[in-house]
Amino acid sequence: MSDYIEKAINILKENDFRITTPRKLVIKLLDKSKEALSAYEIKDKLDSQGKDVDIVSIYRIIDCLEKNKLVHRVLSNSKVMKCQIGHEDECHKHQEYHCHHLLICQKCGTIEEIHCAGIAPVIKKVEHESSFKIKTHNLEFYGVCKSCL
Amino acid sequence: MSDYIEKAINILKENDFRITTPRKLVIKLLDKSKEALSAYEIKDKLDSQGKDVDIVSIYRIIDCLEKNKLVHRVLSNSKVMKCQIGHEDECHKHQEYHCHHLLICQKCGTIEEIHCAGIAPVIKKVEHESSFKIKTHNLEFYGVCKSCL
DNA sequence: TTCACTGCAAACCTTTTGCAATTCT
DNA sequence: AGAATTGCAAAAGGTTTGCAGTGAA
Numbered sequence: 001m002s003d004y005i006e007k008a009i010n011i012l013k014e015n016d017f018r019i020t021t022p023r024k025l026v027i028k029l030l031d032k033s034k035e036a037l038s039a040y041e042i043k044d045k046l047d048s049q050g051k052d053v054d055i056v057s058i059y060r061i062i063d064c065l066e067k068n069k070l071v072h073r074v075l076s077n078s079k080v081m082k083c084q085i086g087h088e089d090e091c092h093k094h095q096e097y098h099c100h101h102l103l104i105c106q107k108c109g110t111i112e113e114i115h116c117a118g119i120a121p122v123i124k125k126v127e128h129e130s131s132f133k134i135k136t137h138n139l140e141f142y143g144v145c146k147s148c149l
Numbered sequence: 150m151s152d153y154i155e156k157a158i159n160i161l162k163e164n165d166f167r168i169t170t171p172r173k174l175v176i177k178l179l180d181k182s183k184e185a186l187s188a189y190e191i192k193d194k195l196d197s198q199g200k201d202v203d204i205v206s207i208y209r210i211i212d213c214l215e216k217n218k219l220v221h222r223v224l225s226n227s228k229v230m231k232c233q234i235g236h237e238d239e240c241h242k243h244q245e246y247h248c249h250h251l252l253i254c255q256k257c258g259t260i261e262e263i264h265c266a267g268i269a270p271v272i273k274k275v276e277h278e279s280s281f282k283i284k285t286h287n288l289e290f291y292g293v294c295k296s297c298l
Numbered sequence: 299t300t301c302a303c304t305g306c307a308a309a310c311c312t313t314t315t316g317c318a319a320t321t322c323t
Numbered sequence: 324a325g326a327a328t329t330g331c332a333a334a335a336g337g338t339t340t341g342c343a344g345t346g347a348a
Contacts, residue, residue, distance in 0.1 A: 019348095020303065020346080020347070022303085023303090039337080054304065056304080056338090056340090057303080059337095060303080075289075118275070121270075126250070130261060133292050133298060134290045134291070137288065137289060137290045137291065138224070138225065138291075143284045143285070168323095169328065170321090170329095189311085189312080203329070204313090205329080208312090210328095213328095227312095
């Protein structure tokens with residue numbers, strides 16, 4: 001069993017969520033996917049495996065995984081992908097949502113997640129120039145991954 | 150007439166778009182708003198002014214303004230706001246979409262737009278560590294503006 | 299056994315499409 | 324006049340809600 005699946009199941013258990021068949025199916029699917037998926041894309045992929053899960057359940061499972069910080073939501077298209085970066089990471093503790101930056105390949109859709117390191121000076125600069133008190137942020141990069149170059 | 154309205158009208162004319170009553174109403178409304186607005190929010194605000202514009206037209210007007218880089222789209226909620234930063238700005242020329250960073254107040258919704266300055270070192274770092282070739286990015290900050298502090 | 303979770307039906311909200319009528323230039 | 328734009332009707336998507344039945348702990 002992959003690290004992600006194991007971690008996801010443990011976190012759900014710890015937080016008193018039940019380990020159900022539909023939840024396991026969605027977790028397994030997200031674990032295999034290199035791209036972010038929409039609710040309907042998840043449904044279609046499960047369907048084609050002969051695993052029928054209602055679309056409403058998929059929405060609720062995504063909510064559940066998001067609450068448990070087990071998925072990222074890509075803002076530019078509202079799809080979700082597994083979050084592999086550990087829950088011990090600073091951003092998980094202090095931010096309202098995962099601020100791990102996303103690198104999105106415009107050709108194949110592959111997404112890589114990276115830590116927030118390096119953004120701190122930008123935040124300081126922006127706070128200084130704007131008189132906003134910044135609490136959190138969202139940063140998505142779009143480009144071409146090494147396999148597509 | 151405000152700078153924004155004047156600029157918007159000029160740019161539409163330059164690009165062979167017509168200056169119609171509904172378009173002027175939306176431009177004026179966006180000019181006055183400190184928050185980003187959804188299509189239906191625009192419709193409701195115009196309605197309450199006694200100006201009836203069909204929701205379909207509002208969608209099409211937003212598209213038109215977006216193509217002309219006269220509005221930003223806030224990714225986190227898909228609303229639009231006027232783009233005040235000049236068309237001579239680097240980002241307008243080279244990026245696929247406006248990369249002006251947005252500062253969004255979590256209390257009152259006010260949005261401030263700022264230049265991309267300061268992000269370049271982060272992009273270099275990310276490219277170096279990831280072997281992605283970065284083309285563009287989107288960065289939204291969430292916090293509290295000075296009036297709400 | 300109990301309560302969380304799922305599935306189904308239906309509602310709801312947002313966005314898009316096609317076409318005829320309108321109105322800018 | 325001619326072409327772009329609007330308004331209307333309708334469809335298409337995406338997401339949410341309520342409730343009864345199911346299944347994990």
